Amino acid sequence: MRKTPDPAAAVDLREVHKIYGTGPDPVAALDGVSLRIDPGEFVAITGTSGSGKSTLMHLVGCLDTPTSGRVTVAGEDISTAGSDRLARLRNRSIGFVFQAFNLLPRLDVQSNIELPLVYAGIPRRERRQRALDAAAKVNLTDRLTHRPSQLSGGQCQRVAVARALVNDPALILADEPTGNLDTANGADVLRLLADLHRSGRTIVLVTHDPAVAARAARIVEMCDGRIVKDTAT
Numbered sequence: 001m002r003k004t005p006d007p008a009a010a011v012d013l014r015e016v017h018k019i020y021g022t023g024p025d026p027v028a029a030l031d032g033v034s035l036r037i038d039p040g041e042f043v044a045i046t047g048t049s050g051s052g053k054s055t056l057m058h059l060v061g062c063l064d065t066p067t068s069g070r071v072t073v074a075g076e077d078i079s080t081a082g083s084d085r086l087a088r089l090r091n092r093s094i095g096f097v098f099q100a101f102n103l104l105p106r107l108d109v110q111s112n113i114e115l116p117l118v119y120a121g122i123p124r125r126e127r128r129q130r131a132l133d134a135a136a137k138v139n140l141t142d143r144l145t146h147r148p149s150q151l152s153g154g155q156c157q158r159v160a161v162a163r164a165l166v167n168d169p170a171l172i173l174a175d176e177p178t179g180n181l182d183t184a185n186g187a188d189v190l191r192l193l194a195d196l197h198r199s200g201r202t203i204v205l206v207t208h209d210p211a212v213a214a215r216a217a218r219i220v221e222m223c224d225g226r227i228v229k230d231t232a233t
Contacts, residue, residue: 009072010171010202011037011060016069018055018225029055030066031225037204039170042197044205044216052225054175057206061094061173062086074170091120095164097189099176101156103148103163109135110144113162120167134162138192154185161192172196174205178212190215 018030030052037043045053058064059071062078063086070079074093078086090096095116103112113131122130135141138158148156157177164172174193178186194215197203205216213219214233221229 008039008075009036010039010041010074011035011204012070012072013056013059014070016059016066016071018052018059018064019067028225030059032069033225033227035220035227035230037202039202040197040200042194042203042205042215042217044207044213044219045222046207046210046213046219047222048208050224051222053206053208053222055225056222057173057175057204060204061096062090091116091167093169093171095167095169095172097157097160097164097172097174097177097193099179101148101153101160101180103156103159105148108145108147109140109151109159112148112159113166115163116167130166131162134166137165138162152185153181154188157181157185157189158192161189161196165196169201171202171204174203176207177205178207178209186212 013033013035016030016033017028020027020029033056045056047053059066060073062073065071065081066079070077072078073089076089078089110131113134114127117127117130132141135144138161140155140158140162143151143155151159177189181189190212193203193205205212207213216233218230218232220227
């Protein structure tokens, strides 16, 4: 009997396959992956380049859908969801922190933090207050009028964390968040993620760095599109 997704899980994948290409040499990026992440967990997804960890992140982040199998995020089965539904779920339930920061260079810190609220149609006054609150959580209140080019790499990543927080998501996905940072700034970002975890948020961290993965409470190791190890730290 085929199991149904668990609506109580923050993330629930069941026998998920993701295949790219339809010609004679398709690429199986994920090969029958099953994974449950409970609310409030801090999980690191690790593995070498080509292991499937980025593809897994794209599915969990509602940036893509599986070729087969079922993916449930925040209680919603998104396996066959269209782009509009995926966008609504991303905006409502997920915060993203990327290696490259993905800040808009012409906008100041406050406007960059407000972006998810603009897409959600939140009124201007509420957007401002929520952006101020998020900036305070990452110690950026004195940088609100600065543009990304006026910030250090660590400050840019803190802006990205604030932007991920501003919609108060239950799930935060961090894709190589320390990859472009020096050791000190990388440690600061990891401390921020640990603080968010302690506040009750679910954190999924993708990294190739074992030292970064060790900061999570659970490490899921991937190889050739499969989960080969799943251990608590």
